[in-house]
Amino acid sequence: MNCQETEPLLGAYADGELDLIRSLDVERHVEECAACAAAAESVRTVRRAIASSDVYAAAPPRLVERVRESVGLQKPVVRRPSRRLWSMAMAAAVSLFALGVGWQMVAERSAARTAFAHAVVAAHVRSMMTDHLIDVASSDRHTVKPWFAGRLNFSPEVKDLAGRGFPLIGGRVDYVDDHPAAALSYRAGAHTVALFEWPLGGGTSGVTGAWTDRGYHVRCWTVDRMQFCATSDAQEEALRSFVEAFGSMTAAPATTNQSP
Amino acid sequence: MQDDRTARFERLVMPHLDAAYNLARWLTRRPQDAEDVAHDAMVRAFAALEQFRGGDARCWLLQIVRNCAYTSGRRNRRGGEPIGDEAAELPGREPDPAEQFADADERAGEAARLHAAIAALPGEFRETLVLREMEGLSYQEISQVVGVPIGTVMSRLARARGRLVEALRRREADGVRGGGR
Numbered sequence: 001m002n003c004q005e006t007e008p009l010l011g012a013y014a015d016g017e018l019d020l021i022r023s024l025d026v027e028r029h030v031e032e033c034a035a036c037a038a039a040a041e042s043v044r045t046v047r048r049a050i051a052s053s054d055v056y057a058a059a060p061p062r063l064v065e066r067v068r069e070s071v072g073l074q075k076p077v078v079r080r081p082s083r084r085l086w087s088m089a090m091a092a093a094v095s096l097f098a099l100g101v102g103w104q105m106v107a108e109r110s111a112a113r114t115a116f117a118h119a120v121v122a123a124h125v126r127s128m129m130t131d132h133l134i135d136v137a138s139s140d141r142h143t144v145k146p147w148f149a150g151r152l153n154f155s156p157e158v159k160d161l162a163g164r165g166f167p168l169i170g171g172r173v174d175y176v177d178d179h180p181a182a183a184l185s186y187r188a189g190a191h192t193v194a195l196f197e198w199p200l201g202g203g204t205s206g207v208t209g210a211w212t213d214r215g216y217h218v219r220c221w222t223v224d225r226m227q228f229c230a231t232s233d234a235q236e237e238a239l240r241s242f243v244e245a246f247g248s249m250t251a252a253p254a255t256t257n258q259s260p
Numbered sequence: 261m262q263d264d265r266t267a268r269f270e271r272l273v274m275p276h277l278d279a280a281y282n283l284a285r286w287l288t289r290r291p292q293d294a295e296d297v298a299h300d301a302m303v304r305a306f307a308a309l310e311q312f313r314g315g316d317a318r319c320w321l322l323q324i325v326r327n328c329a330y331t332s333g334r335r336n337r338r339g340g341e342p343i344g345d346e347a348a349e350l351p352g353r354e355p356d357p358a359e360q361f362a363d364a365d366e367r368a369g370e371a372a373r374l375h376a377a378i379a380a381l382p383g384e385f386r387e388t389l390v391l392r393e394m395e396g397l398s399y400q401e402i403s404q405v406v407g408v409p410i411g412t413v414m415s416r417l418a419r420a421r422g423r424l425v426e427a428l429r430r431r432e433a434d435g436v437r438g439g440g441r
Contacts (some may be wrong), residue, residue, distance in 0.1 A: 001287045008418075011414060011417055011418045011421065012414060013401070015392070015399070017399050019396065039270075042421070042425050043421055045425070046393065046424055047393055047423060048420050049374055049428070050378075050394060051286075051373065051393070053370065053371040053374050054371055055371065055374055055375050055378060055394070056278075057281060057285040057286075058278045058281065058282070059277045059278050059280070059298065060280035060281075060295070060412075061300060062295075063277070063281060063295045063299060064277060066295075066299055067277060067299055067302045067303075070299065070302070070303050070306075071266060071269055071302070071303065071306045072266050073266060073269075073270055073274070078324055088312075114278060130351075156278075167278050167428075180438070183421045212274075212275050213275070213278070214275060214276070214279075215275050236382070
């Protein structure tokens with residue numbers, strides 16, 4: 001292939017939209033042609049810029065309420081975390097007004113948080129699409145936890161939750177929201193729960209909240225300067241149980257039965 | 261049967277409200293218009309839920325959002341120009357001293373530049389870029405939502421990206437000349 005043939009296909013190539021044969025042809029040409037390689041790279045640059053910025057606008061809570069009311073949906077009980085966040089946001093907005101900064105910052109922080117939740121879901125979905133859920137397959141945390149040594153510069157929390165109905169499947173390393181992260185996989189019935197963990201750098205307070213993004217539920221919390229994000233396409237109740245189980249379990253599993 | 265429909269709507273369509281709002285935001289001129297468009301689209305989707313026979317609920321919903329945005333645009337405009345040819349009024353990002361990130365000013369500057377560059381794109385380029393880069397739709401799905409052949413999707417995307425890269429280079433140069441922030 002020459003530049004003239006390749007050039008119109010570069011966008012589709014960078015988007016993964018070309019069939020295998022043409023994609024290989026383009027790749028061969030791009031390996032030899034700096035100009036076309038640069039053009040393909042600029043597509044990825046635009047993608048990264050958009051993905052890493054806060055330009056994605058998430059629905060403000062008042063819109064969510066308005067829609068739910070219009071279609072006759074009750075206020076869901078499990079929305080409690082979001083409502084607490086909403087009233088915290090209100091309080092923050094009032095004090096921000098006093099500083100003369102304005103309402104927009106609150107809305108944009110909300111957008112940033114939703115983009116964060118989306119990044120978590122994207123990492124999980126990617127791993128499932130490429131069939132790459134785990135690199136160390138073991139239900140034994142004494143095998144999984146040390147596996148991360150030398151692969152991450154922190155030691156992740158790996159808990160045995162089989163007694164609570166969430167057996168450990170294994171782990172891998174992933175990269176979420178610009179953080180190298182431990183990605184643990186747990187089974188929840190017919191579904192998988194992905195738990196991402198990474199340490200919080202100095203100055204950042206991490207993200208806490210609950211979202212639903214493209215059919216996946218996400219719950220994030222921080223403990224002892226570690227960020228935890230759990231996501232699954234299981235029922236929201238199941239994910240909530242998982243998070244509770246993880247939070248209540250000390251690293252060594254109790255030998256007596258605990259009531260859920 | 262109302263309960264069944266409501267339950268089905270909550271399960272299939274509500275999860276895509278963010279996507280609906282985001283697309284509406286980039287197709288309209290003011291945040292309030294975006295909220296109204298997203299809300300109207302959701303209500304229309306609810307009314308038409310029986311017609312949705314499975315497949316991608318998000319694509320189906322985004323088609324409705326787009327129709328609502330263009331209808332409301334025509335209503336609000338006398339001149340009859342297609343909506344979105346003028347840059348949408350989108351919130352600028354002022355650097356925030358209360359921001360927790362250490363490199364707040366720089367990130368705010370970059371995001372603001374990107375924001376403005378996307379907003380300045382002509383409507384058909386902007387919507388294609390938003391559907392591709394923010395919603396992750398495939399060319400086939402974009403073609404379905406926008407109602408044009410895949411070839412047109414590809415060319416609009418290429419031109420949108422080209423303009424964006426140009427605009428970002430220009431704004432970056434301006435920022436440096438102006439002393440940066």
